[in-house]
Amino acid sequence: MQIKKRKDKWNDLFELALYVTAAVCFVYFWVKDIPAKMFEAGLIIAVLLIIRIVVKLTKTTLFAALRFSVLLFIFVSMFLANEFGFYKVIPYLDKIEHLFSGLILCFVGLLIYMKASRGEKTAAPSAQVAIWFCLFFSTAMAGVWEIYEFTTDGLFGLHSQNGSLVDTMTDIICGTIGAVATSIYLAFKAKHRKMPLIDVQS
Template sequence: MREMRDTSRNHKFNNIFELVLFVICGVSVIYFAMTGAYDKTFQAGLIIFVLLFLRGVMKWTKTELPPALYLSVLIFITITMMLANLFGMYGVIPYLDKIEHLLSGVILFFVGQFIVNKMVKHKGMDSLPSNIMIWFSLFFAIAMAGMWEIYEFSVDHLFSLNSQNGSLTDTMWDIICGTVGAGATSLYVMTKHVKTDKMD
């Protein structure tokens, strides 16, 4: 019963958070359009599109993301698309790129957990031991952090871009940040499961 109340409260918070993003982006579209900053108008409109697209995919697939995962996605959109790109905070907030990679580790951990839960239900099983779920989610997140850097490396070399700043150090720090984010999340989830087991 308590868990259901917590889930309902988390869903409500996420809905309010999402509504605030819609309002900020809606106001930004009008403001930047009136001032002639059409690139910013497009960026604000793109955030609205992404939020609506995410909702549409969940409705179409009849999939409800766990509150923690959905909140992580909303925060990621806020940092990367709104603060970094729309409001140009890369030069204002120190290490914003590393913060994004830390948060991506959190998101990917919950994505891994979501995938395992889907597979378990598809096989008609009740659940898996929590330690297996946590380890899979952790390794999934770390692997995806590495895959993202492989993608950036490939795109840089194919199209002469510079997303990795031409630096192995930048690449490794991005992977480390993603790993730290996933590791911290796994410790949090593990602690939460231990507390729940003790209460039971």
């Protein structure tokens, strides 16, 4: 229990740091008169608040690994990549983000499975089924995201996919690799603990 509380404490501090950093960025770019960067800083705060609102409305408890993954993804994708322009500094940062998204979506799939299983009284939830569901859910969402990018590129003249099938497929492959790696981790975790169901609270 103490370990769980420590993890939550670190996540709380991490989230607070993101709020503070976003606020500092907003003021800095306001002084520098860069509206686009101000908007990005405000968007980061909005995303953090929306996540909290959704979690509260759905009465969902984000287990420590998922919450940390989401916060870290926000830091990498919204702060480093966009706010600080690290796309030009770190090679293939976009691909790293897609790898990481596979991990996050696996945990989201696990959370969905756990919540759905609580309403089932006919059979006990299965760790194997949970892991397969996580893998397929994450892989499917990688494809859905590329469909979204393809659609917005076509409708609004954006260049999310760089007009390249190679870029699209590489993103899906990266997301799938992240999903597979996370599924293997969950499988080892379930086997090591010899539990019929993964303890998502750890």
